[in-house]
Amino acid sequence: MSVQPRSEVPLSRPTAEASDARLLTEAVTRLRRALRASIRTDYPWETLPMAQVELLQVLGEYSPARISDLATRQRLAPSTVSGLIGQMITAGLVAREVDRADRRASVVTLTDAGREQLAAWTAAHERRMDTALAALDDSARAAIAGALPAFFQLAERLGKLEDGSASG
Known part of the structure; x- marks a missing residue:
């Protein structure tokens, strides 16, 4: 029996060695990797790291948001999200504001530039x-x-x- 190269292995037929869970995990991983690579290849203007794109997506749905809430939603450490948000503030994609519900806390919102970047990224991804x-x-x-x-x-x-x- 000849072994097919990994890229040619049909993902829809589990073998004795590969469970449905393993094949699904591999399929999702390959799809995610291909999507990331294709957006960068086909749309070279897109330079945002995926972690920042994912934060923009969350903020597109849940804005304004506290950093701790973003960290929980993305299952990341608050310090990681804080660092990403700092980079995004510098890039003009998000803004930090005082939380109206608790003036001692801050929230993050998308700027117009952030909304435009997210819309362009989403449209490019959907076209691809x-x-x-x-x-x-x-x-x-x-x-x-x-x-x-x-x-x-x-x-x-x-x-x-x-x-x-x-x-x-």
Whole structure:
């Protein structure tokens, strides 16, 4: 039996050596890596580190936000998020303001430049993904579309497991 190179191994057929969990983990890792690489290759103007892009995405949904809340949501150390936010403030993507609910605390909000950067990044990513999806055959596109609800359920379940709030 010949062994296929890793890039050619079909991810949809688990073997005795590879469980569904392992194959899914590998597929998600490869997809994430390919997305990161393609955005940098196809859109060289995009230079933001992924950690900053992910913070922009969170702030796009939950702004204003305290650094401690961002750290919890992203499962990062508050000092890490604080450092990233400092870089983003310097770049003009976010601003620090006094928390109106607690004047002793501060919150972070997207600036207009941050919103524009996030919108441009999202549009470029969606164009790249649309192009890749269009290159697949109808059955592959249908399989991906059909699996999306399950991926969201899996992500929610994994989040609950990580939070320690999952039950039986």
